[in-house]
Amino acid sequence: MKFSANLGFLWNDMALPDAIRAAAAAGFDAVECHWPYDQAPEAVAAALAETGLEMLGLNTLRGKPGENGLSALPGREAEARAEIDRAIAYARAIGCGAIHVMAGFAEGPAAEAVFRANLDHACRAAPELTILIEPLNRHDAPGYFLTHSGQALDLIERAGHENLKLMFDCYHLQIMEGDLTRRLQALQPVIGHVQIAAVPDRGTPDHGELDFRHICATLRDLGWARPVGAEYRPVGPTGDSLGWLPALRAI
Numbered sequence: 001m002k003f004s005a006n007l008g009f010l011w012n013d014m015a016l017p018d019a020i021r022a023a024a025a026a027g028f029d030a031v032e033c034h035w036p037y038d039q040a041p042e043a044v045a046a047a048l049a050e051t052g053l054e055m056l057g058l059n060t061l062r063g064k065p066g067e068n069g070l071s072a073l074p075g076r077e078a079e080a081r082a083e084i085d086r087a088i089a090y091a092r093a094i095g096c097g098a099i100h101v102m103a104g105f106a107e108g109p110a111a112e113a114v115f116r117a118n119l120d121h122a123c124r125a126a127p128e129l130t131i132l133i134e135p136l137n138r139h140d141a142p143g144y145f146l147t148h149s150g151q152a153l154d155l156i157e158r159a160g161h162e163n164l165k166l167m168f169d170c171y172h173l174q175i176m177e178g179d180l181t182r183r184l185q186a187l188q189p190v191i192g193h194v195q196i197a198a199v200p201d202r203g204t205p206d207h208g209e210l211d212f213r214h215i216c217a218t219l220r221d222l223g224w225a226r227p228v229g230a231e232y233r234p235v236g237p238t239g240d241s242l243g244w245l246p247a248l249r250a251i
C-alpha cells in the first residue's frame, strides 16, 4: 500500500515546503494538506518538483474563528464560492488534484440546498479536479453538516458530476457508522480518497478499534492503487511516529 503524509498533522511544526521534504525523506509516496494558503504556491510547487511527490489534496478555508467551512451556510454563498475559487487557483498552481470542500456547521433543507449549489459550482469550475466531501464525526465536529456516508452518497449521486467524490476517512466513519469493510466495498465507485488514523485517539494507525492491516488488505483487494492519507496526530516528533509504516506498506 502507498501512503500520503497529511501535512496538516504530520510535520506541521515546519513550513510546508520543508514538511514536504521531510515526508519525502521518510519514504512517503505523496503528501496532502489542510490549508496551505499562507505559503507561497511557488515555494510549495518547487518542493514538490524537487522531491517528486504529488500534493493529493487541500481544503477550502474554514471561515471565521469557530467556523468549519462555509459551503453549507445559507447567506454565505458569495464567500463560499470565493473560497472554492481560491482553492481551485491554489491547487492549479501547485498541480494538486483534489479539493475538499468543507460544509460547515449547519443543518436542515436550506443548508442542504446551499451545499448542493456550491458543490455544483466547484465541480463545474474545475472539471479536471476531484471535488471531495468528507463526513466528520459528531464528537470532533458537533453540528457539522455532513456526518454520514449515506448523506454524502446522496449528494454525489444527485449532483451528477463525475468529479464529485467521497473522502472516506476511516477515523470519522468508524466513529459514526462502523462496518468499514462493507462500506469500502459498497462505496468504492464514489471514493476519491481514503484517510486513516487510530480510533478513538486519532493516533498512529497501529492501535485502537481498527486493524489497518485488514483495512489496507481490503483496499488492495478492491484494486485501490492510490496513496492512503495518513491523517493522524503524532505524539511527539513526527519522525518518531512512523513505526507503523513498514508493515502497512508491505500490504
Ligand SMILES: O=C(O)[C@@H](O)C(=O)CO
Binding pocket: 034, 059, 100, 134, 169, 172, 195, 231
Ligand atoms: O478529517 C479531517 O479532519 C480532515 O480530513 C479535514 O479535512 C477536515 O478538518
Ligand SMILES: [Mg+2]
Binding pocket: 134, 169, 195, 231
Ligand atoms: Mg479526514
